[in-house]
Amino acid sequence: MGDGSPQVQLRNLQSSDELDLVDAIDKLRSQGISHYVSLPQLIVCGDQSSGKSSVLNAISGIPFPTKDHLCTRFATEVILRRTAAEGASVSIVPSQDRPEAECEQLAQFRESLPALDDIPNLIDRAKDAMGLSAANNAFSNDVLRIEISGPNRPHLTIVDLPGLIHSENKIQKAADIDLVQRLVRSYMSNTRSIILAVVSAKNDYANQVVLKLARDVDPKGIRTLGVITKPDTLPVGSESEGAFVALARNEDVSFRLGWHVLKNRDYETRHCSADARDLAEAQFLSSGVWNDLPPGSVGIATLRQRLSQVLLDQIRNELPHLAAEIESSIEHCHVELSRLGESRGTTDEQRLYLLRISQSFQSTVKAAEDGSYGDGIFGDARTADGYCMRFRAVIQNLNLEFADTMRRAGHHCKIIDNAALDAGEENRTVTRTEYLNQIRELLKRSRGRELPGMYNPLIVGELFYEQSTPWEGLARKHIDLVWKSGVAFLDLLVDKLADVDTAEALRREVIHPAMGVLLNGLNHKLKKTIAPFQTGHPITYNHYFTETIQNVREKRLQSEVQKKLVRFFGVKDPVTLEDLPVEKMKLASLVEVLATRNEADMDRYACSELLDCMEAYYKVAMKIFIDNVAVQCVEIKLASKLGHILSPSQIIQMDASQIGRIAAESTQSQDQRERVSRKLTILKAGAEVCKRFVGQTSMSMFRPPHCLRLRLISSDTLQHHQWPVEGVEYFEAEVDEPIADEPNADEPNADEPNADEPNADDLQDDKIVSEPDSAGGPFLPTETEISWESRFGSLPTLDVVQYKGKKGKVLGKPKKMKSPKSKYSTE
Known part of the structure; x- marks a missing residue:
């Protein structure tokens, strides 16, 4: 079987042609990039006591504890690195679920060891540090990191995960079952992880949880490699042996990467050497039904070769996506650092930071006032924030709404013709006759030296003031809406220009106080603007006033003429001249009827003339008032002053105390900049590594045929x-x-x-x-x-x-x- 030493075993994982690529991935991992993006890795998962640790032992050469009564109770990351000197160390990556004090304590756990044989003892000490010796802490979300380095080591990461639990017992509770499943699933769900699904031949594989989880996270079986352990426990010639042979042939549970068969050490041979272990495995797998399997799917030696190729292919396939993910993360880091600004520990640095913000503030406010929204800071107009940033559009729309509201609801009561009154009209609607009766009473109580049929001009003002009563309330509501829109615009703007703490301080120290002053100025200006329409006597030299009166009188005259014609000819609602019986008509009689206009009630005539003047003046005054509110109040007293709220001259005039209150960095902001800067440095280094390999189009490992x-x-x-x-x-x-x-x-x-x-x-x-x-x-x-x-x-x-x-x-x-x-x- 060859030399079974750990160094040779580890070297077999990679050939010389693949070292550069694997080294590049390990370089990314060693730089800490795995904290921000997922890297390709091998993970070993299986049900409890399925032989996972033995598989990892055989692959890596590390003597993991394999006692029958113990099981893996946390994730173990094995980091293999090539360095000039031999070395090994054990550390703990604390779970984010732990309190900060416990995280700091566990992060300090780091021990070195001179020989790999000491690893089991170090693992036990790590368990104690995690608190796993207590009965109520059977499993942990902490990660044990074992780093092994040496001149003959490859760069590789293998993760051994806790065994999946089937049922509760005295030590393992229901919460532990859920914890282990969530932990294993989180690793398996990483699409860049190669899953080594370890299945023990001692149990029916259909009942082993690992296969269900593998199918859940990898339904097509693209990145799962099944590993069958303990085949020597199957009775020779049994049905169960045949079932596992079929499984090894990829005939039942099919994985794209197929299956592999290993024979682990048993309890009696647990202390044998690697050579003895490999020899015993080769002898067993070369006999019986196992000898019929392809040589490449049995034994630890070929498994190392398979893992080498699988890992290389995973790296090859994922590297372009990894490079794109890194570039996207780099862009996010730049945006975050731009918002945080440079470090500002001194008053001068803080003032400079605020000066830059004020310059951007003024230019953006000016663009918003001008309606120039080309800068990216304005965002998408279809979003709420994008519309809020377009302050000129907001003002225009609010002014248009105000004008429409004034036309619809600005009058105290709506005066309509007698025939047009509808039972469903609003309460403030009155007929012209009813309103004339009200005027008659006012006219009687306000008589002066005028002759009968004439009216006191001051009464026009009294009627107008009553009719324009709603103006002030509508105008104040409009002013309030515009002011609130300005506050929202500036709040959003400083959020885009400064970090969270500085933006909040700017709102507290500068923006909101200044906007409060502007609101007071707006209300004061509105009071002056509406005053001429509430007191004094009406004044206008607008020709629209006389035109309106003439138009009203012409319409009334037309109505009277039509009524006289109907009465004279005795025809109901004539439309054309043909409808009138004109054959025997005396022209003099018709002229006399049309010319007769006697109003016996002189007061009624005066009231009618008075109402015409008031309505004409109301229309003229309303147009003037709408324009004055838009120009004198909104434009002059608010919109034109927003850019001066935060100007460079103001920043220069601020004392050191105020500068510090606004721009001094919080500890959180400093920590955030440090974290983002560190992340950016690591990501940039990773991007360079990826570019070096992804850009090599001559290398087949990066540009394989799709089909x-x-x-x-x-x-x-x-x-x-x-x-x-x-x-x-x-x-x-x-x-x-x-x-x-x-x-x-x-x-x-x-x-x-x-x-x-x-x-x-x-x-x-x-x-x-x-x-x-x-x-x-x-x-x-x-x-x-x-x-x-x-x-x-x-x-x-x-x-x-x-x-x-x-x-x-x-x-x-x-x-x-x-x-x-x-x-x-x-x-």
Whole structure:
């Protein structure tokens, strides 16, 4: 079986061609990037006492405790690193669920050891530190990290997880069952984790929880590799032995990565060496039904090779996505640091920080007032915040709503014609006749020296003041809405320009006090604006006033003429002249009727004229008042002053005490900047590593074909070529997305015709169509699916692939396995 020393065992996990890539991933992990993005890793999971620790022991060479009465009670991360000097250490990553004091205490646990044989003792001490010796703490969310370094170590991470519990007992409670399942599921749910689902042959695999969880998180079985342990416990020739052999053949529970069979040490052989363990395993698996399995799916040596390839393929597939995730995280870090600003421990640094904020504040407010929303800070207008930032749009819409409200509800009562009164009208609606009666009483009580049929001009003012009573309330409501919109705009703006603490301080120290002053100024200005419409006598020189009176009188005259015509001709509702009986009509009589306009009630006539003047003046005054509120109050007293609330000159005039209250960093802000800066540094280093590898288009490990289709070439076609070998089947390969590489001198020119290339008409398309496995290649011909395990079976392997466009010849040789040569090869 070869040298079974830990160093050789670990080296077998990776070949020299793969070390650079695996080293790159480990470099990312060593920089701490795994705290921010998930990295590809191998995780070992299984039911309790399924042999997980023994599997990890065999893979890594680390002597994990495997006592029959004990089980893994926490996640164990094994970090393997290549360094010049040998070393090993054990540390604890505390769970975030623990109190801060306990986290600090556990984080200080770190012990080194000179030899790997001391690891079990260190693990026991770590358990004590976690408090697992107590009966009420059977399992822990803490993570035990074992770091092993040396010149012959690869860079690799393997995670051993607690065994899944089936039922409660004296030590393991219902809460422990749930805790373990959540912990294992969290690791398995990471799409960059390769799941080693360990199944013990001592129990019916259909009842083992690990398979259900694996199917839940990986329903297609793409990243799960099943491992069968303890096959020596099965009775020879039994039905259960046959069931597990079928499972190993991937016939029952099917995983894309297939299954593997291991024989672990038992209690009697627990102290034997690695060589003795491997020899006993080889002897057992080379006899009986296990000997019929493909050599590549049994034994620890081939498992290490499989894991090497699987891990490499997972890294290869995930690296482009990992690079994109890192770039996205870097962008988020830049946004966060921009909001936090630079470190500001001194007054000068704090003042400079506020000066920069004030400059951005003024320019943004100016743009918002001008309605220029091109800057990204304004956001999407369709969102609530985006609309709030567009202050000019908010003002315009509020002013339009105010004007509409004034027209609809600005009058004390609505005066309508007698015939238009509806029973459903609002309470403040009165007919013209009713209102004229009210005016008559006022006219009687306000008589002066005017002649009968005339009215005191001051009464126009009294009627107007009563009719415009709602104006002040509507205007104050409008002013309040505009002011609140301004506050919301500035609050949101400082949130975008400053960190949380500084934004809150700016609101408290500057924004809200200044807006309070502006509100007082608004109310004072509104009082002045409405005063002329509440006291004194009406004044207007607007021609619209006289035009309105004339229009009202013309409409009333038209109505009177129509009524006279109806009475004169005795016709109801005439529409045209033809409707009038004009044959025997005397023109003088008609003229006399139309010209007669006697109003015996002179007071009523005066009241009608008075009402016409009041309504005309009301319309003129309302337009003036709406404009004055929009210009004198909203625009001059509020909108034009927002930019001056936080100006550079104000920042310069602030004393050191106020500067400190506003811009001094809190401990949380300092810690946040430090965390984000540290995260950004790590992410940038990770981005450089990813770019170095993702950018190498000549490396097949990063640009595999998405689909390789193999089609059998007919024997008739093969007879016309010199390269066929008797007894070997030949296939044409078609790649969905070929890679444009430089021409290879050893390969045919893709632009030149090849006489030896089989014609497409000679291909049997119904033979084989295979998708790439997660191991990434090479692909081998079978009658069903080309699986990763085929590399270790007796099937022929692909030796040469010559691509021309999307097609090429594939030669298969039933000889010992060789590395495939193709345009995707690095050779």
